[in-house]
Amino acid sequence: MSFRWLKPYLPRGLYGRATLILLLPVVTLLLVVSVVFIQRHFEGVTEQMTNTMIREIRLVLGTDDPEVAEMLDISVQPVPEAAMPAQDTRLWYDFSGIVVARELHAAFPDLLRVALADDDVVELYFRGSGGLLRFVFDRRHVSASQPHQLLVNMVVFGALMTVISFLYLRNQLRPITRLAEAADAFGRGRHVPYRPAGATEVRAAGRAFVDMRARIERQIEQRTLMLSGVSHDLRTPLTRLRLGLAMLGEEEAAPMLRDVDDMQRLLDGFLDFARGAQEGEAEPVDPVALVRRIVDDMRRAQVAVTLVETEGTGEVPLRADGVRRAVENLISNAVRYGTCAEVSVTLSERSLRIRVEDDGPGIPPESRDEALRPFARLEPARNQNRGTGVGLGLSIVVDVARAHGGALRLGESARLGGLCADIVIAR
Incomplete structure (x- = not known):
């Protein structure tokens, strides 16, 4: 039997699910005990006491001696x-009163009304030879005193034990919550201090996370140092080549200078990829104003780009330099493979989306995953003959998006017909 229909109604958080796991057995136990007690104890004891009182009432009805009634x-x-009520009466919480009235009516077919107006007395109305008679006797003769007291005690102490259990459970869940916060922060490119704590299993998971984070940070650092070192070492011979070519004639040196410029751009791409999105800490930034400045700067550089739409206001924790590098790469790719680029920004309560669209050939759906890999060159899809890169532009954008806890999504532009690239960052 499938319970998938129940999933939308279940809590998503760890505290909510732990509370549900804690409350369900307690509430179920209280309900079962309550039903069993009401059926086995309240009803059985009340029937016995009522039957005893029925015999005494029959004795009073069978004699005219008032001393018998007084003695009983x-x-x-x-x-x-x-004076007779229109119908049987009882208090809303008086469950044993249902049994009392039922047994009395079954024993006395001529009983007109049973009035249980309070927990102190029982009033019975009979039609006698001289008119209407009211029998009044103590409620304790037919049912246990304060029958609801057990239920109240069960609810009160059940709630008390639930609170105590929840406080204890919260201490056990707190290390898991801290581990989740540290992992989420690391996924967004932030380093949050974390020390493994809690139960043995949680400590083991915490130590594994700390080791994994350290390995990833060392790997990123080694990659950055390697690519930075290689790129830096190659700048020296390139500079010597440029100086040597400057001594040649302009016509002879022009083709070789273009090759040197291409190599310089390749080195700059390596350095951008090495730096990735790890520069600095995220700070509150107005993404609309940031993208508007990027578009204005590129327009001054004679790039055919337009900011067509902005929606939403507010600030988002961002690494401004990394986002600038990512958006500039997307715009550069757009105008390289198309004739123009359009940029839009949408800021909602849950996410930030920066979209860059072009009118170029686009990327087929089956090649989009490959396009996001470093050094990927999609000759048929994006006309690489028009570009001089090494396939790091989209990889840099992916690094920036992941460092902010987001992703880069590629699709087809409904507006221009080319590629649509979305940087989506959760708030």
Whole structure:
């Protein structure tokens, strides 16, 4: 039997699910005990006591001696018709009163009304030879005193034990919550201090996370140092080549200078990829204003780009330099393979989306995953003959998006017909 229909109604958080796991057995136990007690104890005891009282009432009805009623602590009073209630009465929480009224009516077919107006007395109305009679006796003769007391005690102490259990459970869940926060922060490119704590299994998971984070940080650092070192070492011979070519004639040196410039751009791409998105800490930034400045700067550089739409206001924790590098790469790719680029920014309560669209050939759906890999060159899809890169532009954008806890999504532009690239960052 499938319970998938129940998933939307279940809590998503760890505290909510732990509370549900804690409350369900307690509430179920209380309900079962309550039902069993009401059926086995309240109903059985009340029936026995009521049957005993029925025999005493029959004794009073069978004699005219008032001393018998007085001896049995039953008050018999003649009352007018208006004194009789219109129907049987009882308090809303008086469950044992249902049994009392049922047994009395079954024993006395001529019983007109049973009035249980309070927890102190029982009033019975009979039609006698002289008119309407009211029998009044103590409620304790037919049911246990304060029958709801056990239920109240069960609810109160059940709630008390639930609170105590929740406080203890919260201490056990706190290390898991801290581990989740540290992992989420690391996924967004932030380093949050974390020390393994809690139960043995949680400590083991915490130590594994700390080791994994350290290995990833060392790997990123080694990659950055390697690519930075290689790129830096190659700048020196390139500079010597440029100086040597400057001594040649302009016509002879021009093709070789273009090759040197291409190599310089390749080195700059390596350095951008090495730096990735790890520069500095995230700070509150207005993404609309940031993208508007990027578009204005590129327009001054004679790049055919337009900011077509902005939606939403507010600030988002961002590494401004990394986001600038990512957006500039997307715009550069757009105008390289198309004739123009359009940029839009959408800021909602849950996410930030920066979209860059072009009118170029786009990327087929089956090649989009490959396009996000470093050094990927999609000759048929994006006309690489028009570009001089090494396939790091989209990889840099992916690094920036992941460092902010987001992702880069590629699709087809409905507006221009080319590639649509979305940087989506959760708030």
